[in-house]
Amino acid sequence: MLEVTMLRFALISLALSVVLVGCVxxxxxxxxxxxxxxxxxxxxxxxxxxxxxxxxxxxxxxxxRIYQDLAAGSYNLRAVGTQAGAITFTRTLQLNQDAVWTLGIGGTPC
Structure with missing residues (x-):
């Protein structure tokens, strides 16, 4: 009788485990x-x-500087100069591949 009860308990526990793992x-x-x-x-x-x-x-x-291990998605980037008279750069980036954000080229004042 004890063996049958233990076997039932083991089978019920196994079935519950399978159901719960499927929900994770x-x-x-x-x-x-x-x-x-x-x-x-x-x-x-x-x-x-x-x-x-x-x-x-x-x-x-x-x-x-490189920032690694960023998940794919949309990012709001901001760079703020550390000295008096500095300007702020902003950009929204849709990251779906490795990317470079360059400050100070293409006529961008710094």
């Missing part, structure tokens, strides 16, 4: 990840900038 959402482990390079070619008050992604501070950029 898929993980993002295989989601695409990308890199963003911020290339700062400015001189003067924008030679060094504070860098923000979606209004969160991500660090200082002087020259080049």
């Amino acid at each position: 959402p898929a993980t993002q482990a295989n989601a695409k990840r990308y890199s963003l390079i911020v290339e700062n070619q400015c001189k003067g008050p924008n030679q060094t900038v504070y860098f923000y992604i979606n209004d969160q501070y991500w660090g200082v950029v002087k020259g080049s």
Whole structure:
């Protein structure tokens, strides 16, 4: 009798485990990840900038800096010069491949 009860308990536990595992959402482990390079070619008050992604501070950029392991999606980028007289750069980026954001070329004042 005890063996039958234990067997039933084991089978019910196994069936419940299978049902619960089927309800677990898929993980993002295989989601695409990308890199963003911020290339700062400015001189003067924008030679060094504070860098923000979606209004969160991500660090200082002087020259080049790479930000790796970003998920695909839309990002609001902002770079703010660290010295008096600096200007603010902004860009919305749809990240679906590795990207470069260059500050200070193509007639962009710095």
